[in-house]
Amino acid sequence: MVISDKLAQIPDSYFGKTMGRKVEHGSKTLINMAVGIPDGETPQGIIDCLSESIRIPENQKYGAFHGKDSFKQAIVDFYKRQYQVELDKEDEVCILYGTKNGLVNLPQCIVNPGEYVLLPDPGYTDYLAGVLLADAKPHALVLKAPYYLPQWNKVDKEVLSKTRLVYLTYPNNPTGSVATQSVFDEAVAQFKNTKTKIVHDFAYSAFGFDNKNPSILQSEGAKDLAIEVFSLSKGYNMSGFRVGFAVGNKEMIQALKKFQTHTHAGMFGALQDAATYALNHYDSFLETQNETFKRRRDEFEKKLKEAQIPFEPMSGGIFLWLQTPKGYDGAAFVTYLLQEQSILVAPGIPFGEQGRNYVRISLALNDAELVEAAKRIQSLKHLYQ
CATH class of the missing domain: 3.90.1150.10 (Aspartate Aminotransferase, domain 1)
Structure with missing residues (x-):
């Protein structure tokens, strides 16, 4: 073999x-x-938009590597509308060809061999692959029942000092637990003025049964060290479209974008148009x-x-x-x-x-x-x- x-x-x-x-x-x-x-x-409107966009000649050719301006603007508008978060569409937005690509590729973009990455346990299964591909060291961020929230004082201090990336995911896959804004506030405060960055996997953002799920970017200072990865798959029933995006910290976003210029040649324009329509019309x-x-x-x-x-x-x-x-x-x-x-x-x-x-x-x-x-x-x- x-x-x-x-x-x-x-x-x-x-x-x-x-x-x-x-x-x-x-x-x-x-x-x-x-x-x-x-x-x-x-939703039918998204399907109709995709169908019409396929026939647009410019969508049948190579597009801009980092996405259409209209799609990036829709992302900026959505985050302002939903979370009161201001974003720069060029520096703080990265379009992803399925959020899994961004989540798995991120360690190769910002982590060096031998550095630690904290992975939620329990948490999404494929984070680990990205850490191993980067020759980094995975370490469990143990989450305990019934609320499955980080307990930073229980993580080995030496590991924390060598950690360069932390994965968080709320609502949590697989446990169904959620985070309040104070949970994100504590995470940002924990790693403020350190070399550690945070990625929050927000795939199930639409599903908060007792309260609306907060964005980590709503926490003060979050954009200094964190990005959030948002998926259209679950909330809009668009899992087969493979469209998502990352927003937040400029340095992390630019690293992801550079990586993608070597692995992708731009997302199909019709997909971007359909995703734009979804964000603009289906709150x-x-x-x-x-x-x-x-x-x-x-x-x-x-x-x-x-x-x-x-x-x-x-x-x-x-x-x-x-x-x-x-x-x-x-x-x-x-x-x-x-x-x-x-x-x-x-x-x-x-x-x-x-x-x-x-x-x-x-x-x-x-x-x-x-x-x-x-x-x-x-x-x-x-x-x-």
């Missing part, structure tokens, strides 16, 4: 390995609760998305409580973090659910050591499937007694 030593040392992506694979399950109809792809359709759709998933959360959690099945409180995002029964780790419980109940979920362990005795359940399914899934899981209450 031909593969570089560096690539060989990086674990396979869990979702890259499992998404789309054929699974063997029990006798019931399969319910796939493993993948966080929103189940709704992309109310984001509110509808949030209401939908809040209702799903309320109904699903109610069923689990009735059966006295333990889970962590879900305050945002689209995933519920379910504890496994005694005697099962996440992997074993995934197998059990698949064989006995024909339910496919994700094991907690790929998200970090803190997820060993959990599974992640996606609520991105239609109502009928969620009702049936809740009934099947309720029937397992004897395992928890």
